[in-house]
Amino acid sequence: MTGQPPVSNVSVPPTPAAPGVKKNMALVALCMTIVASLLIILGFFLAGKAGAAALSNLDVTAAQAADTKRLIFLAVASILNLVAFILGLIALIKSRPKTMPLIIFLVVIFLPSIATGIGTAIQNSMVHL
Known part of the structure; x- marks a missing residue:
């Protein structure tokens, strides 16, 4: 023999991800949803302001531009909400306990609808409709 101790073939299992990572994913999803909801409300506000001015002057092209501005804000908010939904879903599936990610996931689902209602109002x- 060579005088060296035998090498054991014991493999070290990979360490699980820190629980804070899943919590951070849920919080990032919440922040993204809040930003997206603010964008939705801002888009409706700016479109309403420009649309009211366009309707008072009977300017159809300005009214269409205001609607296009609203659609751009909604498109950006939709992309943010999609990413937030995926992050919230991953955090909900992988985390233990599930209480906080579940609440955040429900907020991710319902807050854009509430923001759209507020923006429409x-x-x-x-x-003045």
Whole structure:
């Protein structure tokens, strides 16, 4: 023999991800949803303001530009909400305990709808519909 101790073939299992990572994913999803909801409300507000001015002057092209601005804000918010939904879902599936990720996941699902309702109400009050 060579005088060296035998090498054991014991493999070390990989360490699981820190629980804080999943919590951080859920919090990032919440922040993204809040930013997206603010973008939704801002888009409706700006479109309502420009739309009201366009309707008072009977300018159809300005009204279409205001609607295009609203659609751009909604598109960016939709992408943010999609990413937030995926992050919230991953955090919900992988984390233990599931209480906080479940609450955040529900917020990710329902907050954009609430923001859209608020934005629509703001826009309708500005345009006087």
